[in-house]
Amino acid sequence: MSQSTTLSIDAMGGDHAPDMVVEGLALAHKALPNTKFIVFGRANEVAPLLAQHAGLSDVCELRHTDDIVSAEEKPGTALRSGRESSMRLAINAVSDGEADGVVSAGNTGALMAMAKFVLKTLPGIDRPAIASLLPTLRGESVMLDLGANIQCDAENLVQFAVMGEVFARHVLHIDKPSIGILNVGTEGLKGNDSVKQAAAILYETRLPIDFRGFVEGDSIGLGKVDVIVTDGFTGNVALKTVEGVARLFSDALKQELKGSIWGMLGALIAKPAIDSFRTRFDPRRYNGAMFLGLGGICVKSHGGTDGLGFFHAIKVAHELVVDKLNEGIKEDYARFSSEHHNTILDPTAAD
């Protein structure tokens, strides 16, 4: 097999699909010339869009399907009745070995349910997690889970920690990523039973990981650790809190600068610096949440993103494939599991 990667693409998921999907593909074609795409969706809508970009049709194999999973569809319904949907067929292409990974901007719950059903979870992983990179003062961190698992026990959190650690090594290229569990204080006595028990397990492991114990919410922006582990409820709220505060600051700064002639003049002179600031925190650059713990690479793009954002989601999937993330998780989790599973992680031994 050559160095080329093949990704399957759900062309119909997302608020501005299929237009933004094809725009993303066009950007990806330029940045990743060795990558091929299998594109699932309504041929009459997608084909003319592909034709607008020179050479794009040559790397895209378009497969027609009429069926689409809507944004409102419940995961269970989508799983039962969406077997011919663009989302499902794109996932199937990974399990069939035709594609190395799948990208969709569609309904998150449906994508997770289908991906879990079709691709299965990796050995030892009970529940896949949604992970994303976030900008910090020190660079980038990865946070998980961001909403796949509303309630998590200690074992789930430990699995997230191991998966996140492997992810940070492979994708962020950090030799020994530091790991923290999100909590309401850094002292051992704080928090609920899940975080306390998970911390106890991670402190005891002989795996060569750099576990730093509990971190608080400000660690997300400050980048105190490379991997932030939390349950899907807290993680989802924290991620969206970051998004809201980013909007607040960006809009408020614009308001203040536009409010006076000196503000406008200063902003004009400092434009390159302000643009560089904006680029650094452009949410589209952080688009592409990874579903970790599945037997195949699956990346979820934000539903409301544009072509640039979808391109970043494709780049994330490409990187996960090239870096062989899943092999890393499998190996590390097997090591962790053989050491711990029969003792500390035995649910019957838990209090």
Add this chain to the structure above:
Amino acid sequence: MSQSTTLSIDAMGGDHAPDMVVEGLALAHKALPNTKFIVFGRANEVAPLLAQHAGLSDVCELRHTDDIVSAEEKPGTALRSGRESSMRLAINAVSDGEADGVVSAGNTGALMAMAKFVLKTLPGIDRPAIASLLPTLRGESVMLDLGANIQCDAENLVQFAVMGEVFARHVLHIDKPSIGILNVGTEGLKGNDSVKQAAAILYETRLPIDFRGFVEGDSIGLGKVDVIVTDGFTGNVALKTVEGVARLFSDALKQELKGSIWGMLGALIAKPAIDSFRTRFDPRRYNGAMFLGLGGICVKSHGGTDGLGFFHAIKVAHELVVDKLNEGIKEDYARFSSEHHNTILDPTAAD
């Protein structure tokens, strides 16, 4: 009784106490000339600081005690062995009727435990909550609980909603504040049992409140509702996430502007606009978390704040006293309670 208000002050709580406490008192004395203070702490340390500000000693009654609750002390230990501490004596002054409210920058857990023990909770309120104002795109919102209650059932969340609504009416002067429960999606099926059951109760109530259902984390910055209700774990993480992201943006903007001559020049010209932006989001302006649901006004200042921050905490306490917040909560909760308590909120009827 005259219009004057008396506040009791724990002079020894906080990282930079008693210096920053006295600086805060000096600022408060100028801004709130009719306010008197009973100041608890080590007289040999506090008296010379008070003497540095003209007229300050005239409005401060200094009461000596050697004992201090440390930042590391567990709430239970502080409750048992801190009976002569500056924190405890300051709280006692409220229950004794000498002061209208208390302000401390000390150990949060100890302050809550002592305040709950001494001041008791209001009728119908099981657990007090920590609330704070937050800046939003629309102005200000109040969020609660911020860490007093790590696990919350539906009834706790409903009580927080009622208290937060009264708070927003009295302190933010909003006629009919909108209320949302923080969740991982806005659809009714999302989230854990507590948020779903709490939402069901608030949708059914005949109290004239403006309940908007679920909101996501981005509502915090965007200000989609006036009152954001959540459990103490999620609320604490979200609040600290806001703090971390604020630091990240402020530091990154500074870095970019200082990175080039044009950036520096532009920043100089736009200085008034940038200063106005900084002032608007200065965390010290949002210092002063309210303990809602207690039989007395108790405000917790951030432990790491300075004089300006402590002054804002004093202002918050002053406002709560003047606005008769607790009378409002008592009345509203009694109305809510008589309507609902024997039916929906009966714990034996809950599933």
